[in-house]
Amino acid sequence: MPMSSPIESGRILSYGDALCEAVAMEMERDESVFVIGLNVTDHKAILGSTRGLVQRFGPDRVIESPLSEDAVTGIATGAAMAGLRPIHVHIRMDFLMLCMNQLVNMSAKAHYMYNGQLKAPMVVRAIIGKSWGQGAQHSQALHGMFMHVPGLKVVAPSNAYDAKGCMIAAIRDNNPVIFVEHRMLYYTDAFVPEESYTVEFGKARIVRPGDDITVVGISNMLVESLRAQELLAEIGISAEVIDPISLAPLDMDAITKSVRKTGRLLVVDNAWTSTGASAEILAGVAERLGGERPIMVSRMGFAPTTCPTTSALEKGFYPTPVTIASRIHRMVRPDAAVWEPDAGHAEMAYQLKFRGPF
Amino acid sequence: MYTTGMVEDIYRSLRLIRRTEEEVARLYPSDVIKSPIHLSIGQEFVSVGVIGAVGDDDVVSATYRGHAAYIAKGGDLRRFMAEMYGKANGCAGGKAGSMHLIDMERNVLGMSAVVATTIPVSVGYAMALKREGRGRIVVCFFGDGASEEGVFSESLNFASLHKIPVLFVCENNGYAIHARIEERWANEALSRRVETFGIPARHVADGNVFSIRKAAEELVGYIRAGNGPAFMECAAYRWREHVGPNEDYNDGYRERAALEAWQAKDQMEVVGAMLDQGRRRTIDAGIEEMIADAVQFADAGPWPEPEQLYAHVFAD
Numbered sequence: 001m002p003m004s005s006p007i008e009s010g011r012i013l014s015y016g017d018a019l020c021e022a023v024a025m026e027m028e029r030d031e032s033v034f035v036i037g038l039n040v041t042d043h044k045a046i047l048g049s050t051r052g053l054v055q056r057f058g059p060d061r062v063i064e065s066p067l068s069e070d071a072v073t074g075i076a077t078g079a080a081m082a083g084l085r086p087i088h089v090h091i092r093m094d095f096l097m098l099c100m101n102q103l104v105n106m107s108a109k110a111h112y113m114y115n116g117q118l119k120a121p122m123v124v125r126a127i128i129g130k131s132w133g134q135g136a137q138h139s140q141a142l143h144g145m146f147m148h149v150p151g152l153k154v155v156a157p158s159n160a161y162d163a164k165g166c167m168i169a170a171i172r173d174n175n176p177v178i179f180v181e182h183r184m185l186y187y188t189d190a191f192v193p194e195e196s197y198t199v200e201f202g203k204a205r206i207v208r209p210g211d212d213i214t215v216v217g218i219s220n221m222l223v224e225s226l227r228a229q230e231l232l233a234e235i236g237i238s239a240e241v242i243d244p245i246s247l248a249p250l251d252m253d254a255i256t257k258s259v260r261k262t263g264r265l266l267v268v269d270n271a272w273t274s275t276g277a278s279a280e281i282l283a284g285v286a287e288r289l290g291g292e293r294p295i296m297v298s299r300m301g302f303a304p305t306t307c308p309t310t311s312a313l314e315k316g317f318y319p320t321p322v323t324i325a326s327r328i329h330r331m332v333r334p335d336a337a338v339w340e341p342d343a344g345h346a347e348m349a350y351q352l353k354f355r356g357p358f
Numbered sequence: 359m360y361t362t363g364m365v366e367d368i369y370r371s372l373r374l375i376r377r378t379e380e381e382v383a384r385l386y387p388s389d390v391i392k393s394p395i396h397l398s399i400g401q402e403f404v405s406v407g408v409i410g411a412v413g414d415d416d417v418v419s420a421t422y423r424g425h426a427a428y429i430a431k432g433g434d435l436r437r438f439m440a441e442m443y444g445k446a447n448g449c450a451g452g453k454a455g456s457m458h459l460i461d462m463e464r465n466v467l468g469m470s471a472v473v474a475t476t477i478p479v480s481v482g483y484a485m486a487l488k489r490e491g492r493g494r495i496v497v498c499f500f501g502d503g504a505s506e507e508g509v510f511s512e513s514l515n516f517a518s519l520h521k522i523p524v525l526f527v528c529e530n531n532g533y534a535i536h537a538r539i540e541e542r543w544a545n546e547a548l549s550r551r552v553e554t555f556g557i558p559a560r561h562v563a564d565g566n567v568f569s570i571r572k573a574a575e576e577l578v579g580y581i582r583a584g585n586g587p588a589f590m591e592c593a594a595y596r597w598r599e600h601v602g603p604n605e606d607y608n609d610g611y612r613e614r615a616a617l618e619a620w621q622a623k624d625q626m627e628v629v630g631a632m633l634d635q636g637r638r639r640t641i642d643a644g645i646e647e648m649i650a651d652a653v654q655f656a657d658a659g660p661w662p663e664p665e666q667l668y669a670h671v672f673a674d
Contacts, residue, residue, distance in 0.1 A: 060489075066519070071478040071512030078482025081467070084489070086482075101509075105472045106479060112670045114460045114468040115450035119673040150671050174673035 005190035006161045006205060013192035015185045016048040018160035019125075022167035023050070023087060025196050027057050030085065033171055036063040036072060037089030037125075046089055047127070047186050069098035073124070077107045077176075080120040085171055093126035093180070094140045107176040108151030121174045123167070127181045128219065128270065130318070132356030134183075135309035141219070141269075141302070144276030146178045147248045153201060154248040156180035156270075158222035160190035162245055165199030172198070180247075182220040182270060187350035202249035206258065210240035212332045213264035215324075216255060217241060218277055221268040221300075227321035227348055228328060231341040237332050247277050252284040259285050264296045264331050268319050273301040296331055300324060321346040360568070365632050366641065368406055368567060372626040374645050375402040375426045378435065381649050382425070382442060383603035390657070391442045393455030394471075398426035400597030400617075403625035404529045405430040405499065407570030408590070411578050412497055412525075417465045417487070419480040420499040422457035423529075424469040427499050433461040439652035445659030452662050453670075467496070474500060474507035477526070481517045484524040484587075495523040495581050503534030505548055514555045514587070521586035525577055526552075528591040535600045536611045552589045559589040567625045595620040 013021070027033045035053060037046070041064045045051040054062035065072050069090070076086035090096060096103070107120045129138040146154050153175055157166045163181070170177040207222065208229050217225030222243045229239040240258050244250060259265045265285055267278035278299040289295060300319040308314050322343055329339045360368075379397045386395065398405070405426035409418060420427035428438060434449060441448030442456055449461050450468075460468040467483060470476045480498035487494045504510055505528055517524055528548065532539050539546065549559035558580060560573045570592055577588035597617055599606035607614040630638055 063520075066512070066515060068509075068512035068516060070509045071481070071516055074475065074478025074509065074513070075482035075485060075516060078479035078484070079486045080482070081479065082483045082486030082490075084486050101472065102475065102478065106470065106475050110468060111673045113450065113454055113458045115453050116670045116673070117450065117460050117462045118468055121673070153672075 005159060007191045010191040010193055012189045013160050014189050015160045015163050018164040018192045019049040019167055020051055022164040026168055026171045032083060033085045034061040035087045036065050038065045038067060040089050046091055069095055070101060073099040073102035076122050077102055077120050080122045081118045085121050087123040089125045091127055092138050093128050093142055094137045096126050096142060104149050108149045112151060119174050120176050122176050123170045123179050125179045127183055129183045131354060133309040136306045139307040141271035143180045143247055144271055147277060153177040155201060155246040156219040157245060158219055158243050159188060160192050162199050164192055165197050168196060169198035169201060180219060184220045184350050187353040201246040202251055204242050204244045204251035204254040207243050208241040210238035212238045212262060213266060213328055214258040214262045215239045215241045216244060216267045216281055219270040221270040224321050225268050225324055228324035231325045231346060232328055239328055256285050256288040259295055266298045266328060268324055269301040271301050273299045298331060300327060369629045369633055370641050371406045371430050372402050372629060375429045376626050377645055378429060378649055379425055386603040393442060394601050395456045396423035396601050397598045398423055400620060401529060401531055401594035402426040403567040404570060404592045404594050407567040408497055408527050408574040410571050411574035415494050417467055417483060417496045419467040419476045419496060420469050422469060422471040424459050428459045428466050431466045432464045433466045435648055435652045436655040439656040440659045443656040445656055446662040447659040474504035474509050477510055478513045480524055481513050481522050484522045488523050493582050497525045497527060499527045499529060502528060502530040502539060506542060514552060514557060517587040518555045518557050523581045524587045525581055526589040529594050530591050531594045531596040548591050557587050557589050561591045563593045565593055565623055
């Protein structure tokens with residue numbers, strides 16, 4: 001079966017196709033749903049995730065956008081206040097910096113600031129790039145910035161099943177939802193039901209049960225952590241791998257329960273660690289356990305640098321199944337010699353598939 | 359051209375805004391109002407002139423200097439004053455204060471303190487109204503400073519491209535806080551800049567409420583006919599300080615002579631002089647009663663319960 005599929009049988013679908021299917025189903029069901037963004041109607045169709053939508057629903061509901069991220073975020077917010085349900089699409093998350101003013105100052109606050117008289121149900125899709133020289137400004141994962149702001153929800157599904165269910169839930173949610181996707185996950189498949197379903201926000205999933213350590217993997221780092229878990233199983237280390245799925249709200253109860261059992265926690269984020277999701281999860285667990293038992297904690301994420309373009313440096317920028325497995329080994333067996341799995345053995349199919357340019 | 363009733367309506371609105379804000383300014387030093395106030399005193403005529411040209415079903419969007427638009431659109435005066443006081447019976451339960459007024463029952467869209475943020479929001483709201491197909495429009499007020507933000511140009515382009523039913527109204531009072539327009543604009547021809555987006559633009563420079571009303575009526579007709587957005591720039595003058603209840607002519611950045619020139623054509627007095635003076639006194643007395651009632655309502659209103667801190671972070 002596809003490695004990261006939460007269900008065990010049925011139809012196999014890619015991440016992008018699952019997203020596209022979710023949007024099409026909701027557009028069919030609810031006329032207030034519309035899509036807007038740069039290149040959502042072109043032949044490449046946002047890595048296929050908007051394929052066929054403009055042909056099916058027309059240019060009034062699948063709207064090509066000028067390069068005006070700030071205004072279009074405000075336009076989506078205003079349309080949402082008036083009762084529509086926009087989905088604003090960004091081929092790279094880096095461009096969300098141009099949307100920050102509207103998202104933080106208006107979308108996130110409208111419901112609160114106006115005491116419930118307005119709401120802003122909108123989905124902001126953002127794809128994180130990686131490898132083949134995406135470099136400084138096509139690789140950033142900025143979900144931590146949005147987790148910081150009350151009023152925003154942030155989800156980061158790691159597989160096609162959750163992508164579809166989270167997208168349907170995000171569209172139906174009455175709040176702004178930052179929908180974090182990862183370029184590499186577009187090369188993954190999962191079993192995806194044909195019918196409509198939602199994946200609930202704020203409910204983590206234990207993807208692999210284990211006893212020695214709790215590993216929380218965010219976005220595509222869940223996939224890389226699962227590979228590490230397999231490599232560790234070969235040497236008798238049992239890692240419990242958790243997919244938080246949504247980052248705001250965050251299911252701290254499930255994560256804490258697991259750490260209470262294992263006594264060790266590693267958070268592997270597809271982002272910088274400083275003041276990010278990994279920091280939040282570690283702090284939350286520490287607060288909740290409150291010294292009831294000693295725990296060992298650690299984090300992995302981007303190197304604390306700008307992402308370099310050259311592969312010679314970029315390979316050191318990201319956690320990999322090798323570095324994750326090695327870190328876990330060190331945490332579980334601190335007295336043993338440093339161990340690393342064979343790099344060739346650890347290589348992942350979805351990385352081999354991506355050839356660029358974008 | 360205008361009936362006595364219409365002139366009375368214009369006067370009543372101008373007078374109500376002026377006197378309400380004067381009352382807010384009078385109360386301010388007592389600290390019953392703890393919210394940054396940006397008074398419209400002296401430039402009320404822009405809101406009154408434009409809003410007179412639209413209907414109850416049309417939507418008005420304004421800024422942190424939005425008392426005039428709120429009141430001109432018929433926003434609830436009691437709830438306005440209670441909002442100034444931070445009371446639970448305010449128009450946003452005390453969470454908004456002076457800068458984020460809202461009254462959706464009167465189609466007053468929520469206001470914003472971050473300059474220009476409401477411009478694209480207005481376009482988006484109007485896009486939804488276009489889809490609704492009932493001919494409703496959005497009037498979007500903003501200042502000359504907002505026209506410098508990139509999002510203004512982005513919004514004009516989008517609105518024109520998609521023929522969005524929105525009337526953009528720039529209240530040009532010549533200052534961004536204290537920075538003069540000559541320090542900020544390479545070229546003063548704002549209307550011409552807007553026209554390059556394919557949007558009809560009017561510049562009303564005479565500070566006359568009837569000129570504004572007439573221009574607005576024409577542009578609203580253009581918008582309702584399905585032609586897309588329109589724009590007007592209205593010259594005005596902020597009589598008080600940028601934020602707060604006082605005058606600031608001793609601060610050295612502007613001269614009292616400029617104020618006096620505008621006061622000489624104060625639209626509230628000009629329009630008031632057109633009325634039968636007995637009738638005017640009756641209107642004035644009614645306004646004083648309304649304001650006193652609103653202050654009493656605010657004063658007697660309850661504080662929000664502590665749990666309201668956590669209400670409405672997320673919509674259900």
